Amino acid sequence: MSRAERLLQLMQQLRLHRFPVSGQALATTLGISLRTLYRDIASLQAQGADIRGEAGLGYVLKPGYQLPPLMLAEEEIEALMLGTRWVARHGDNDLAEAARHLTAKIEAVLPQKLQDYLAGAPLLVAAPRAPLPCQVDVAQIREAIRRERKLRIRYQDQQGQESQRLIWPIAIGFFEQVRIVAAWCESRQAFRHFRTDRLLAIELLAEPYPGRRQLMHQWRQVHGQPPQGY
Template sequence: MPGFFVLEDRMSRAERLLQLMQELRLHRYPVAGQMLADRLGISLRTLYRDIASLQAQGADIRSEPGLGYQLTPGHQLPPLMFSEEEIEALMLGARWVANQSDPDLASAAQHLTAKVEAVLPDKLRHYLASVPLLVAPSRQLLPVQADMALVRQAIRRSRRLHIHYQDLKGLHSSRTVWPLAIAFFDQVRVLAAWCEERSDFRHFRTDRLGQVELLDSPYPGGRQVLMQRWRRHQGLDGS
């Protein structure tokens, strides 16, 4: 069972508690503790501690002898307390993402605001829906053909990408890169990456990307190490 305990160690406690609440929400009837533990990849002992921690924070989780645990129907997490400025910042950012990015990120922004709205007290929930900060439609953003969800997945997982690219002169090339970040500008988005063919950092406009392929092999060092190297290369490390 060594892999079981590795999974438990790698998941942060905060993430685990949120996932546990989500698992309980998905069940209308009591769910066995062992089933919950298996779903989260943790031991029963850890599950008992997590249940007690959530109950101490106000979650109405009931224990049904011989049946398991159930979140009281209609129960929500304790209200999140935001200032009006914080809500404005959240909504402005979400609206910008929904307007300026690809469909997957736009959908994620909408789901994010829905999740926040679900746990806000009534007064803040009403303000969330009427934040008077708007994002003008972008008519000049150049279209992107590449699968940007796949590019973001490569960045998160520190995986190599094989890309097809057309430069400003119209020349086509294919190369393997180590993607580390995407920069969003008014008209274009730019992928920052280490290029194996050039043995150097390169920046690729996403509207000039063609087919992208996620490779099985991770690049050495991981994204954080590569990001530090890129920042030094760009003179952004303060030195």
């Protein structure tokens, strides 16, 4: 690969690590010598990249540094288009619109050759079966998750029984026809899963709940993933 490509790959590797990563690990991943890695780190630092660390201690790219528009590999373009096409077909209306805007923004900074490949990326997503009707706005649930706010819900279970719940939503699972909200339920004092098509009403509250990341960690320890059969 060219030196420019190597520097871009080095930046990408640094972006993937939140904590310091050793020079040897970076050199091995990139297939270069440690001496070359040290020179490349110095070159990136001279160009303004906020890379902290030194030989023997590891390196980390400090948050906030923005890369200039990059050349994308064909596999990266295919991954991008497959993901956005899936979201456009399977996500709620707001997510589908966001996927289309994202594609347009990325296309705008690509060279013409890659723009053409992006438009014709040869990976297609099959049309989904019609999702089960949903009476609530799923975008409001996503807002509650982002803001770590509690939701008051009215829910109807599989037997048709209705209940009022106060939940702490932490994630949404997208299946072909249904969407599942993973949440801590205050009344049950346990994690529960709620199908959005069985939600009769939701109310976004101003009251925050504590520590979504910690809750996600606890949820994964208990469930790993939403139960099958939903």
